[in-house]
Amino acid sequence: MDLNITFEDLKLTRQFLNAIQDLGYTIPTTIQQKAIPLIRSGQHIIGIAQTGTGKTAAYLLPIMQLLKYPQGDLPRCVILVPTKELVLQVLEQVVLLGKYTDLRSVGLYGGVGRKKQASDAVSGVDIVVSTPMRLLEIYQEEGLDLKKVQILVMDEADRMLDMGFRPQINAILDVLPRKKQNMMFSATFSSIIEELSWDFMDFPIKIEITPEATPVETVEQRAYLVPNFQTKLNLIEYLLKDISLNRVMIFVKSKGSANRIFEYLKHRIKGEIRLIHSNKSQNARINSFNDFREGNVRLLISTDVMSRGIDVSAVSHVINFDVPTVYEDYVHRIGRTGRALNEGIAVTFVSKADEYHLTKIEKKIRMPVPIFHLPDNLEITETPFEENQSMEKEIDEQKKKEDPNFQGAFHEKKDYKLKQKQKKAKKVPKFTGKSKSVVQKTVKTGLKTSKYNRNKEK
Numbered sequence: 001m002d003l004n005i006t007f008e009d010l011k012l013t014r015q016f017l018n019a020i021q022d023l024g025y026t027i028p029t030t031i032q033q034k035a036i037p038l039i040r041s042g043q044h045i046i047g048i049a050q051t052g053t054g055k056t057a058a059y060l061l062p063i064m065q066l067l068k069y070p071q072g073d074l075p076r077c078v079i080l081v082p083t084k085e086l087v088l089q090v091l092e093q094v095v096l097l098g099k100y101t102d103l104r105s106v107g108l109y110g111g112v113g114r115k116k117q118a119s120d121a122v123s124g125v126d127i128v129v130s131t132p133m134r135l136l137e138i139y140q141e142e143g144l145d146l147k148k149v150q151i152l153v154m155d156e157a158d159r160m161l162d163m164g165f166r167p168q169i170n171a172i173l174d175v176l177p178r179k180k181q182n183m184m185f186s187a188t189f190s191s192i193i194e195e196l197s198w199d200f201m202d203f204p205i206k207i208e209i210t211p212e213a214t215p216v217e218t219v220e221q222r223a224y225l226v227p228n229f230q231t232k233l234n235l236i237e238y239l240l241k242d243i244s245l246n247r248v249m250i251f252v253k254s255k256g257s258a259n260r261i262f263e264y265l266k267h268r269i270k271g272e273i274r275l276i277h278s279n280k281s282q283n284a285r286i287n288s289f290n291d292f293r294e295g296n297v298r299l300l301i302s303t304d305v306m307s308r309g310i311d312v313s314a315v316s317h318v319i320n321f322d323v324p325t326v327y328e329d330y331v332h333r334i335g336r337t338g339r340a341l342n343e344g345i346a347v348t349f350v351s352k353a354d355e356y357h358l359t360k361i362e363k364k365i366r367m368p369v370p371i372f373h374l375p376d377n378l379e380i381t382e383t384p385f386e387e388n389q390s391m392e393k394e395i396d397e398q399k400k401k402e403d404p405n406f407q408g409a410f411h412e413k414k415d416y417k418l419k420q421k422q423k424k425a426k427k428v429p430k431f432t433g434k435s436k437s438v439v440q441k442t443v444k445t446g447l448k449t450s451k452y453n454r455n456k457e458k
């Protein structure tokens with residue numbers, strides 16, 4: 001980031017400079033420095049940037065400056081995002097950054113009645129922020145006219161494709177005017193993302209903010225090898241005795257586990273706790289999320305529905321209750337902390353069945369995740385027979401994946417291996433220790449110590 005470039009240098013008009021000032025932003029982030037001038041000059045853009053980099057304002061500011069003031073009834077800008085939570089967040093930024101303009105915006109998302117959203121969308125609007133599915137429904141069923149769209153943004157494009165929105169995206173691209181300014185943002189740049197860009201962008205300029213899947217630099221990563229579910233619960237309870245864990249997100253693979261964690265912790269920890277997953281109603285999700293964001297809730301337990309693009313600043317700690325098997329999700333999960341120049345800590349609990357996935361993640365992020373000793377006085381519960389069997393089965397599956405000739409080895413002494421690894425792990429004096437001293441305690445995790453860590457050790 002070039003600290004000498006100011007928002008004034010990016011030739012934003014007074015109404016936006018005032019809004020930025022009200023928000024307390026002092027310097028533009030790297031993606032803002034790069035993208036704002038290009039978008040203002042009408043270029044097509046592919047932005048490879050994680051959430052937390054300030055990418056939303058990077059596209060909203062120049063777009064709103066281009067749209068200037070309300071005009072006609074039909075939308076001139078469409079922003080597609082994967083989830084309703086993101087619709088609401090982007091919309092919030094539209095409102096905050098557009099505070100001194102009269103631009104009109106609307107958010108469209110599933111799970112609530114279509115009629116009201118449709119009537120808002122057709123009664124005069126400049127910017128539509130929507131999930132692909134809902135935009136298509138309102139276009140097809142409610143007659144939203146998209147022929148005046150001049151700007152299209154696909155935000156979190158990788159996530160939209162992961163979620164299977166390609167058919168809806170294709171249908172939307174078919175009905176939007178061919179001649180318009182196109183932008184696409186994605187945390188990673190894969191071949192399918194590239195193919196998608198060929199479908200609707202001519203000669204885009206690619207801006208890459210961090211190398212693919214590099215965790216944001218301000219996040220310190222830690223892992224604990226934990227033998228089973230109950231011990232993971234004991235460990236969370238133990239860690240949460242430390243009051244510096246004041247705004248914590250816990251990510252969990254399944255809804256069932258999320259419910260169990262919630263039930264276990266709700267009477268055992270200090271502070272408010274909320275649970276978010278796709279079985280919760282839209283209103284419950286939004287309320288929990290807002291309570292957490294406003295700082296009224298200490299602990300938010302969530303499945304991956306919520307891991308991407310959720311804009312909560314000052315999350316003190318992210319705890320991965322398990323290792324995500326969609327490896328990009330690891331980056332998204334830990335990206336909730338260490339946002340916009342704050343330091344954060346991301347802790348991952350690794351069972352023996354998770355170790356395989358952790359190794360894959362380490363390869364992807366090109367750095368080891370340091371493993372820490374379990375606290376001495378932590379209660380280690382014995383692994384129930386069924387849980388052990390199911391982990392052994394998972395490990396067999398993983399081995400088969402790596403070696404199709406593998407016959408299965410249920411009898412292997414994995415607990416022994418885990419204990420050996422645990423012995424090698426270094427101790428951390430205090431959970432909240434400052435990042436430098438902790439990074440120095442990096443232990444080998446199968447990968448060579450990366451350049452990243454070597455640099456930090458100096």
Ligand code: AMP
Pocket residue numbers: 024025026027028029032050051052053054055056057309311312313339340
């Ligand atoms: P995003 O990457 O768009 O999800 O933004 C992450 C967070 O950074 C949001 O909370 C923004 O409000 C905040 N943010 C965006 N631009 C800046 C900036 N120039 N300075 C400080 N914070 C910013």
